[in-house]
Amino acid sequence: MTPVEVVRGDGPLVLGLPHSGTWLPDDIAARLNDRGRRLADTDWHVDRLYDGLLPGASVVRATFHRYVIDANRPPSGETLYPGQNTTGLVPLTDFDGRPIWDAPPDAEEIKTRRQAFHTSYHAALEAEMKRVHARHGVAVLYDCHSIRSEIPFLFDGRLPDFNIGTNGGATCAPEFETAAREICTAAEGYATVVNGRFRGGWTTRHYGRPNEGWHAIQMELAQRTHLTAEAPPFAYDPARAARLRVVLGALLQRIEEIALSLGDTT
Template identity: 30%
Template sequence: MDCNAGDFEHFEVREPATQTVPFVFNSPHSGSFYPPEFLAESGLDSLAIRRSADHYVDELFADAPELGAPLLLAHFPRAYLDVNREPYELDPRMFDGPLPPFVNIGSMRVAGGLGTIPRIVAENMEIYRRRLPVDEAMSRIETIYKPYHACLRKLIARTHARFGLAILIDCHSMPGNIRLSGSDVRPDFIIGDRYGTSASAELSRAAMQFLDGMGFSAVRNKPYAGGFITEHYGRPVRGLHALQIEINRALYVDEMTLARRPEFPVIAAALSTFMRQMADFVVDFAGGDSALAAE
């Protein structure tokens, strides 16, 4: 594909020699290149500004091309631009000047400081020292956000054309202190399918079963059911399925230093197994009759 042409500095696609499975893997929040001018605009130190990133998630899913599936990954950090939002979810309090009338200023994510251009990281730590020019936000959206999604759409469309279905796995991590509401359970994984609207129930159940079978605790949709990407690209009735997977960071990262834990290779190997199990399941389930292609 030509996604990388001119955009490699912002994101890249790691392609298999030949795509052999109807999967696309996406890691939109694991970027680790922080533009110097962005750091200069921020009042946070180099560790604090990384608190909201999905640390090393692209590495955890690095075997996807070997499996036969493309892996799209961001180089830019989530704190700089969040492609798991609508293109124009912006907080007017962040900008020096009026925003265009088409901007969504009233979403819950904007109210929480987590719009397309985030205002905060982690636990309400303000990113910027001062208001940003409106043109800065529009530039990030035009030059990074839109090309990223154009690339993701191409990958999904190519996969769907080749196999009759496409399964997007949107890969994320979550803080280690996340608990299920009303309990002390801290899940290892959360599978999000927008409460059954973005992917087939069979896919969600299979994902849960495979993780449980490896000894992990896995739950579905709570507290994370999937973001903009899962909601936007999941159309099961058309054979377009989107699952979000959230990994508990405490499994593989020291959340104080953000360094890899010694268990990192174990978790990466488990996710490689998970990807292969999901691919085998789809081949067996579909059985050549496109059972997942149009529910």
């Protein structure tokens, strides 16, 4: 199993999928406890949800599970949300704060995993961003995520359906954030927040360099928008997903239009 899948498109958008993978190398799987092997914190079916929504978009997808190593955390392991509960570079607990390992990895193993998986994913993502930027004079990373709506260990209450993150507007030109807010807010039956609990993970913050023509925006979807239930077996709901895909497709198309207007295609 290769740790990263890349689909190259000819447009200015790159879709990043760091958390939809479920592959566990055998030696790592054997060290998880029963709770860890449930893989409950997967971004379930996000790859299917976005599949084919924007012809020409590139896709960089991690095939490994976030319990191997979290590709959306700083390689240093520092927290992105000081003072709030979260999970680390290699999570020791699940999103409910429960241990997931019978034998947790030590510092040396984390270093090995970082090189084999985290570095591989970001090498592929950076290469794709460079390729797209060279072609269009602009590159936009749209980082695709989903999460359960209610996780008391991580946040109070119930998440909105669309959680848009730009780290307070620092990771992209304002036109992208405005478009995301307007399209999601106008979508009937959905709730939206910008830079709420999820302001953009390390990926968004690292690649969001608008002064260099690199823009990044994170979309954290509440899983109730496209699953039958936010509990095992975390099944894809075709009807809910079809309705959601209309909104996401419109958003991606608008982001592409903005990107092309900002880029230099001469």
